[in-house]
Amino acid sequence: MQAHTILLRNASAFVESSDTITRQQWKTYYQKSLTDQELPGIQGLGYCLVVYRNQLKQNIQQIRSEGFPKYTVRPSGERTLYAPVIYLEPFKDRNLRAFGYDVYSEPIRRQAMKKACDNNSATITGKVILVQETDKDLQAGTLMFLPCYRNGFQTNSIEQRRAAIKGWVYSPYRMNDMMKGILGRWGTNIKNRIHLKIFDDHISNKSLLYDSQLKEQTASEKEISRVVNIPVEFCGRKWILNFTNDKEPFALNQNKVFLVLLGGVIISVLLFFLYLSLLNTRNNAMKIAASLTKELKEQKEKLFVTFEDTGVGMGVNGVIIDD
Numbered sequence: 445m446q447a448h449t450i451l452l453r454n455a456s457a458f459v460e461s462s463d464t465i466t467r468q469q470w471k472t473y474y475q476k477s478l479t480d481q482e483l484p485g486i487q488g489l490g491y492c493l494v495v496y497r498n499q500l501k502q503n504i505q506q507i508r509s510e511g512f513p514k515y516t517v518r519p520s521g522e523r524t525l526y527a528p529v530i531y532l533e534p535f536k537d538r539n540l541r542a543f544g545y546d547v548y549s550e551p552i553r554r555q556a557m558k559k560a561c562d563n564n565s566a567t568i569t570g571k572v573i574l575v576q577e578t579d580k581d582l583q584a585g586t587l588m589f590l591p592c593y594r595n596g597f598q599t600n601s602i603e604q605r606r607a608a609i610k611g612w613v614y615s616p617y618r619m620n621d622m623m624k625g626i627l628g629r630w631g632t633n634i635k636n637r638i639h640l641k642i643f644d645d646h647i648s649n650k651s652l653l654y655d656s657q658l659k660e661q662t663a664s665e666k667e668i669s670r671v672v673n674i675p676v677e678f679c680g681r682k683w684i685l686n687f688t689n690d691k692e693p694f695a696l697n698q699n700k701v702f703l704v705l706l707g708g709v710i711i712s713v714l715l716f717f718l719y720l721s722l723l724n725t726r727n728n729a730m731k732i733a734a735s736l737t738k739e740l741k742e743q744k745e746k747l748f749v750t751f752e753d754t755g756v757g758m759g760v761n762g763v764i765i766d767d
Contacts, residue, residue: 445678445679447482447483448483448486448566448588448615449679451479451483451489452589452590452613452614452615453566453590454477455473456592456613459491459592459610459611460592460594460595460610461595462595463595465531467531470491470531470533471535474489474534483625484624484625484626485621485622485625486615486617486625487539487574487617487618487622488532488533488534488539488615489532489533489613489614489615490529490531490539490614490615490616491530491531491532491592491611491612492530492547492548492611492612492614493527493528494525494609494610494611495525495526495527496525496526497523497525497526500517503517503526503530504516504517507530507544512543515543515544516544517546518544518545518546519546521549523546523548526548526549527546527548527612528544528545528546528547529543529544529545529547530544538576538578541575541576541578542574542575542576545575547614550572552569552570552572553569553587553589555569555570556569556587556589557612559680560589560590560591561591561605561606561609562605562606564593564599564605565679565680566588566590567588567589567679567681568586568587568588568589568678568679568680568681569588570586570644570645570681571644571653572584572585574587574618576616576618577618583618583619583621584618584619584654585616585619586616586617586644586653587614587615587616588614588617589612589613589614590612591605591609591610591611591612592609592611592612593608593610594608594609594610619642619654620654620658623642638687638688639656639657639689640654640655640656640686640687641654641656641685641686641688642654642683642684642686643683643686644681644682644684645681645682646684647684647686653683669689670688670689671687671688672686672687672688673685673686673687
């Protein structure tokens with residue numbers, strides 16, 4: 445997400461460096477920045493221009509003269525300030541739906557845009573439904589805004605920044621697409637994977653931005669055994685990363701640990717009895733040896749007694765000698 449902030453900061457500097465930026469220049473800038481390769485999952489890079497009420501007709505005529513005869517600022521209605529999307533790359537597919545949309549007209553977006561302008565910093569909106577969405581594959585969305593000020597204007601105070609605001613560069617995010625780009629194949633290990641949810645500001649169904657197992661609905665069917673919540677604050681917004689692990693794989697791991705423990709105990713007991721058996725064998729062997737030695741000694745003594753009584757002696761090497 446820090447890389448996204450840097451991208452917008454560079455885009456803001458590009459806009460502020462010139463009084464006029466053409467559509468082709470914006471397209472070239474986007475292509476040269478290699479955004480799709482460096483930041484996979486990003487929906488696009490856009491620029492919305494500040495248009496005051498007395499400038500609205502001129503803005504519509506100008507864009508139509510560029511080859512877009514159906515261009516208009518929507519939603520319709522009189523407002524003091526408009527911020528229609530005039531540039532958005534890649535300018536195709538879903539992004540065409542955002543062309544001409546007055547981003548400032550929607551409260552959640554407007555709140556982030558005001559904050560970005562006042563603080564001269566990247567700001568993320570709360571949970572929204574992007575205008576790029578259709579009835580197919582509907583996803584939660586959010587946007588990151590960074591202000592662009594008129595060249596040569598002072599921006600040292602909030603009042604000066606509000607007076608100097610020229611527009612905003614921004615990136616819209618479809619959360620599932622963006623998280624897929626960030627996480628890659630993370631969580632695809634079905635056996636022991638961790639379930640990740642991302643909530644905007646607080647944990648509730650309405651604030652859910654992303655669910656790594658939304659299609660499977662496993663979280664509602666299995667009992668949760670472990671939960672870790674990590675709040676992350678950046679760009680003026682707090683997200684809560686909710687990590688859970690269902691009971692089934694956890695119980696399986698517990699069984700493995702128990703089996704290892706049980707196996708270790710059994711082996712230890714067997715080794716203990718083997719040691720006892722060796723000790724008993726050694727003691728028995730010593731007893732047998734002692735018994736045999738005693739027996740031999742007694743027999744030898746008996747032989748000497750017998751020889752003395754009969755007058756037969758024992759010579760060298762056990763040869764019997766008769767006197």
